[in-house]
Amino acid sequence: AQTVTQSQPEMSVQEAETVTLSCTYDTSESDYYLFWYKQPPSRQMILVIRQEAYKQQNATENRFSVNFQKAAKSFSLKISDSQLGDAAMYFCASSGGGADGLTFGKGTHLIIQP
Amino acid sequence: DAGVIQSPRHEVTEMGQEVTLRCKPISGHDYLFWYRQTMMRGLELLIYFNNNVPIDDSGMPEDRFSAKMPNASFSTLKIQPSEPRDSAVYFCASSPQPYNEQFFGPGTRLTVL
Numbered sequence: 001a002q003t004v005t006q007s008q009p010e011m012s013v014q015e016a017e018t019v020t021l022s023c024t025y026d027t028s029e030s031d032y033y034l035f036w037y038k039q040p041p042s043r044q045m046i047l048v049i050r051q052e053a054y055k056q057q058n059a060t061e062n063r064f065s066v067n068f069q070k071a072a073k074s075f076s077l078k079i080s081d082s083q084l085g086d087a088a089m090y091f092c093a094s095s096g097g098g099a100d101g102l103t104f105g106k107g108t109h110l111i112i113q114p
Numbered sequence: 115d116a117g118v119i120q121s122p123r124h125e126v127t128e129m130g131q132e133v134t135l136r137c138k139p140i141s142g143h144d145y146l147f148w149y150r151q152t153m154m155r156g157l158e159l160l161i162y163f164n165n166n167v168p169i170d171d172s173g174m175p176e177d178r179f180s181a182k183m184p185n186a187s188f189s190t191l192k193i194q195p196s197e198p199r200d201s202a203v204y205f206c207a208s209s210p211q212p213y214n215e216q217f218f219g220p221g222t223r224l225t226v227l
Contacts, residue, residue, distance in 0.1 A: 104156055
């Protein structure tokens with residue numbers, strides 16, 4: 001079974017600053033995927049970024065990047081130049097190893113201070 | 115494509131009533147997932163289908179819950195009888211491949227009084 005832990009229930013950052021959200025996971029599988037999803041107040045789940053475990057290069061999507069530390073089983077999300085529209089719940093998730101469904105962390109509530 | 119479609123968006127019912135939630139996945143996606151989101155337990159996988167066949171229903175909480183996928187474009191999640199502790203947001207998601215990005219519907223907020 002996979003587990004995903006997000007240790008920061010809430011984070012706050014000033015607009016235009018950089019913030020890092022933490023995530024650790026536990027899996028015995030060698031083939032798995034990691035994701036960050038965003039859930040704004042509309043409650044729609046939106047994919048922010050994806051990382052394949054076999055790839056050493058950290059994924060990047062515009063202002064969003066990850067720091068994937070496979071040995072430490074750490075998968076943090078960095079948001080640069082934070083914008084008011086980034087305010088949301090952020091969920092770290094994993095899949096793979098025969099488990100096609102996603103295992104989610106409890107989420108981090110990100111607040112953007114204008 | 116219109117994305118994953120769920121209905122209804124909101125459902126309020128009395129304890130003991132039957133509730134049916136509906137989902138239309140993205141065309142061409144072979145995988146369909148049902149999740150439940152609550153404050154206490156977060157997001158948890160209930161069941162998923164591959165090519166209309168249920169693969170893993172270990173997350174279904176009780177026999178009161180059942181899910182079907184009669185064809186590639188439609189799935190239902192039924193709760194009978196419903197209880198107040200079933201109150202949650204229920205998401206349907208679909209994916210073209212295993213392990214890959216899942217596309218979520220807008221969710222159904224269920225309130226059982």
